[in-house]
Amino acid sequence: MDLSAINPLLFVAGFLVAATPLIFAAIGELVVEKSGTLNLGVEGMMITGAICGFATAVETGSPLLGFAAAAVGGAALSLLFAFLTQITLANQVASGLALTLFGLGLSALLGQSYVGIKPPRLPDINFGPLADIPVIGPILFTHDVILYLGIILVAATWAVLKFTRAGLILRAVGESHDAAHALGYKVVRIRTLAIMFGGACAGIGGAYISLIRVPQWTEGMTAGIGWIALALVVFASWKPWRLLLGAYLFGGITQLQLNLQGAGVAIPVEYLAMSPYVITIIVLVVLSRHKGGAPACLGRTFHASS
């Protein structure tokens, strides 16, 4: 075992990258759940985003177009969920599962001819002299634009939910859809928009895996990150900043176990690879003690006449 092989600077920079897909997927789901809808299809929307982004980036040569396509792909798939739960009033748990099963199949179908291809690289932002600052420079200023966008998105979501009228309406719909409806807000329309936002975010998160983190396309490559994102929203008690913290925690664990695998620790690879999932469960247990923060109408079907 050679722990000195782990470069602490690269490790920290690496876990910022590992956390980014989670940040996108979880912040999208946070908004969806704040509107009172539980979309368990995050994994399906992520993997669809991953292949849409990958295919578009390869075909056009532009990673940024890829991310745009991933957002569109994720949002398009989420529309199916919106249709099922908002128009045909189907059970949200079942519909979310359907979305994940469908998304996994669809992505495998779309991705058949993209296995083993290298995508075009998204260059890091040039911060000039900032990147040369010792320690802080290589950690904070050597990343691509999407990583920073993720952090900005968390800040923006926090601000919108806390300070704006739109955020207030979204929360009102999530806390009491009947009261919001009585006030004249279009519950179904607001929730549909929230669901699409969640889909777009999950799509970008998926594309971040296939275009930057890995970067290549393999079937089922999101490997449960969408589900961890769902757990993360619970972990964060539906608060954006805690979500960011949680994502870095999980990113750190993921990166650490990968580094330990690389360093040849005496623990078998399989047991290291299970650690993010086991830790997710442990965190869920620890946090289950202080409940609260969940939107009151989460998971409940809204029908105007009932």
Add this chain to the structure above:
Amino acid sequence: MIRLEKRPQASRAFSLATPVLAVVATMFFGGLLFATLGKDPIASIVTIFWEPLFGEFSFFYRPQLLIKGAPLVLIAIGLSLGFKAGIWNIGAEGQYIMGALFGAGVGLAFYPAEGFHIFPLMVLAGAFGGWLWAMIPALLKVKFGTNEILVSLMLVYVAEQFLASMSLGLMKNPEGFGFPGSRNLQQYESAFNADLIEGSGMHWGVVAALIAVIFAYVLLTKHRLGFAIRVTGEAPRAAKFSGVNPTRLVLFCLGTSGLLAGLAGMFEVSGPAGQVTIDFNVGYGFTAIIVAFLGRLHPIGILLAGLLMALTYIGGDIAQSQLGLPAAAIQVFQGMLLFFLLALDMFTNYRLRFGRTEVA
């Protein structure tokens, strides 16, 4: 103006008709999907649904129907009990893997001894493995109130890693020339889950699936526990007043579904699959979710739905080799089925009203 009006009572006719309508709609849109992939849509649908049953080689495919249907039915029966009560075990895939590992582990431990006690012990071990894996989300939910959906799903990934570790390490065949995977249980007579009637596909897993269907039917219609399950799902407050113990219900539903999934895994690994390999699980645990819903969470419905889903697996394989239809297309096809089912289910609980809304 079209609007939805809640039916005072769920429509029985639509409740029976929606699965059929969903299958028809899936055939139509699945055909469109196959057409966009450049395959003949009619030929594809015929290959998937007709060829395995009545085609030229149906004598070969019909037994497959039982082999593929049994694990689906077995798992879906267990899931349906929980789903009815609003207890969501979606980690059946993990419980399936653990059941297989426990079952195969016991069998391999006895190798090369022969004896009648070995297979029953393997069955018990398989059931125990699945039950144990399902008890983790159950106990955590009961003790700490953690979400069973997330915990059971996380455990699928843990089980997959465990499977990899086992097939590359502890259970690896010492005479396997370094290839990953365990000894082949098909060549170990005392542990082999062989066809009860040669070539019929009827192995012990099929028998277990049929018993599970009957057991679930009796439980849901005749037993107090079945009543508790139904009333909890339909009216949680009423269930509270009628004295249903939610803790026991969670433990029972998750435990039973884990047990059945574990059995399915055990019968698969000791029979059709034969050995513990890294990718021995093929997603039955997830497809069973579709089966449970397609069967309307009703035991008889699940039996039919399981056979239909097995048909799409077999037909999909044929279409793959004959027409070059990608395997993923079948997965999309199965996902589509669940979508249509959920969407069409609206008509069970609501009716469409046309015309203007009047102000009372």
